Amino acid sequence: MGRLLSSVEVSRLLGLREAKVRELARAGLCRPARRGRRYAFSFQDVVVLRAAKELVERHVPAARIRRALAALTAQLPEGRPLSGLRIFADGREVAVRDGGAAWQPATGQIVLDFAVDDLRRGVARLAGAAGAPCGAAGASGAPAEDARAAFEAALELEDLDPEAARDAYRRALALDPELVDARVNLGRILHEAGDAAEAARLYEEALARAPEDPIVHFNLALALEDVEDRERAIAHYRRALALDPDFADAHYNLAGLCELAGRNAEALRHYHAYKKLTEG
Structure with missing residues (x-):
């Protein structure tokens, strides 16, 4: 088991006020351990809170988030962590991405995530524009703006598809190792x-x-x-x-x-x- 984090540490990691971290925990959106009167958050709790933060910012009601997370936990095989999934807002509903599939856990409805596909295509275009193997891209004189564009695409993809974000960061580094x-x-x-x-x-x-x-x-x-x-x-x-x-x-x-x-x-x-x- 990894080291547990305090509310202060989680607030810094997620860019939330400490009071908001405690509020989300009290709402039942995660189940942190206790150190006396203080919360102690696991990595899994942080993953869930990061998703909850983004959902709240998209005006998804806390009760709806809680129901969706409960449904999702019931749908997953025993022992499967949420950290391998991407939880995001589909309008005012909670949706989940696992690899190439996306659905609403509360209803089972399939979600078509066009934003991810658009970003992937953008990264693929950058890869084609580089026109060089990853190890040689930096020496080929690829424009710095292409590396920056790949980096910006990776930032967007982090919240939608971490695997695609990894690929985009690797492409950015191929274009500009510095x-x-x-x-x-x-x-x-x-x-x-x-x-x-x-x-x-x-x-x-x-x-x-x-x-x-x-x-x-x-x-x-x-x-x-x-x-x-x-x-x-x-x-x-x-x-x-x-x-x-x-x-x-x-x-x-x-x-x-x-x-x-x-x-x-x-x-x-x-x-x-x-x-x-x-x-x-």
Whole structure:
């Protein structure tokens, strides 16, 4: 089981107010564990909350979201996680994509997702325009705007089809290997899909191009935690904090690792810093 996240960490990851995170949890849209009076969110909870956030922003009622998630859980084989699915709004209804199929779990109705197909075609056009193998695209003089267009397409696809988003980020990198944001986002998607080792490799490549970016150090540390390389994770959390001393989540994660390593004084210092930054 992966490390559980606090409401503050989830709010930062999803761009929500902490109060909104707690509100969505209280509405029954996920089932976080408890640490005393506080919620402790699993990766699966974060996946569901991210979907719930997007559905609420599309004005889908919370009760409808809750019913759809319950129906979806009942439809899936036992043990199948929601993290492999894409949950999105179809008008004011909840819809789900699994590979090439999309449907409304509450009714079973098939959904035709034209937006995904349009974006895929756009990425395919960019691939054709590059006209070079992935390994040679950067040397072929492909215009930077094509790489940026592939990157923008990937951003759109993340919310519709993560597999297509991965392909689009890879195309962007083929066109411009120096596009750090594409490397970081691809790493994040792969990490969310469970491939922490490949995510770590991508983050390390990103750091070779942007060594002073605290977010990349933080992301790499998260991936290293998941491949049980705790000492290197500690080093990158420390580097993230050297670059951004107010990075609350880095303080919290580093405190946990220091505690596991028996470095209690350092752990306590970072817990205090986290509390000061998040509670005032």
